[in-house]
Amino acid sequence: MLVLRYLATILSGPLLLIGIIWVLQGFNILPGSFMTGHIIWAIYGAPMTFVGMALAWWVNRGQTALK
Incomplete structure (x- = not known):
């Protein structure tokens, strides 16, 4: 079960980062890509x-640190 917690914690980081980037590009806040200014990417990223x-x-609920 500990391995699954590690894997899920590691997976959540990229999901969060990519989602935030997509939202920012969809709202035309983060320029530099074909996704910039297309609201559909904000809808996918949210x-x-x-x-x-x-x-x-x-x-990680109820856990102070990974053990």
């Missing part, structure tokens, strides 16, 4: 950001 946050919280 659930990905939520899933990353929820996964990180869920696997």
Whole structure:
């Protein structure tokens, strides 16, 4: 079970980071890509950001540190 916690914690980081980047590019805040200014990327990124946050919280709830 500990291995799954490690894997889920590691997976939540990229999900969160990519989701935030997509939202920022979709809202034309972070320029430099074909996604910049296309609101659909913000729509795709918002659930990905939520899933990353929820996964990180869920696997580490009640835990002060990974043991």
